[in-house]
Amino acid sequence: MIRYALKCTNDHEFESWFASADAFDKLAGARMVACPACGSTEVSKSLMAPSVRSGRKATAPEPVPEAKPAPAQGALTKPANPMEQALAALRKQVESQSEYVGRNFVKEARAIHDGGAPERAIHGEAKLEEARALIEDGIPVARLPFLPNRKTN
Structure with missing residues (x-):
């Protein structure tokens, strides 16, 4: 699976997961990738930093004081915007x-x-x-x- 940062012609930015780079190319070419904000199917990849893990073992990190959890923002099923x-x-x-x-x-x-x-x-x-x-x-x-x-x- 691969995650892409995407952008439509109306400058709406969003992300989506695809089975492979070829899968994105095929779906985008068939206009089957649509912007969730406006529905535009003219979508392109935008610049994003890859998530890379280090292959070396890191030294033990210093203990971090336990943080208090942030207050709940409400149920996930409620509209956010x-x-x-x-x-x-x-x-x-x-x-x-x-x-x-x-x-x-x-x-x-x-x-x-x-x-x-x-x-x-x-x-x-x-x-x-x-x-x-x-x-x-x-x-x-x-x-x-x-x-x-x-x-x-």
Whole structure:
């Protein structure tokens, strides 16, 4: 695994892990690496210092006085900044006003479009090529900027 510092054309900086340098090149070339702030797929590596471990054994360090732990900043599941708060609000709105159909999204979207299922707002999961096929067939779909609950930690 390799971690890269990345930057989009809108100067947003972020980091991501990749299986290898070739994996990054392939994903970036296919525009499958997107900026989490703006969604831009024009992403490039930015300068970062590598993490290198010394091969020599170091001399025993001097004892350091035990530091008091920093006060807790809140639960990890709470939004930390305005962008995360906006995404949390969007997620709440989408989930409360539409039906989650999971991996049946493509089938349900086609059935609703063709009149074989009642018209309603739905959200779910689809492979990229399936979503493209829906769009090419005139079925309006949009990618959501968050994962379904079952795919989050």
